[in-house]
Amino acid sequence: MVADATPADYRGTGFGVFSLISGLALLVASTVAGLMWDRIGSPATFATGAALSLVTLLAVAMLPSQAADAKR
Template sequence: MGITQGLLATMVADTAPADLRGTAYGFFSLVSGIAMLFASVVAGLLWHRLGAAATFQAGAGFCVIALLGLAWRAVARPPRG
């Protein structure tokens, strides 16, 4: 989180209107917290029921899905200019 927190805060600041910036930070933190809670519960259940290997394999699978999504987005986006 130390690597990405500043970048994410900058993205929130750049996209939110000035009068709603505080609300945007709060909403971003809420959504991030819910996502981390959900991810932690899923990882804990996988670890408890299927073992450590399944937890790390699921993490690798989610990374592959994210990379495919980023690659698809890069191809689908028209070039800027």
């Protein structure tokens, strides 16, 4: 997806920026999960993960499908 979204001359930069943002997001998420685990407990950490997964699933379900776009 990164290769398709970036111009050919900037593909290396596109992959670098994608990796930077992914790494920073993972660092923040891991820190927040660790703090939750320490201060609230493991059930809250797992419940938060489940809730965020459900929100993501619902958001993806509301996206228009590519098949509908191909029919136009």
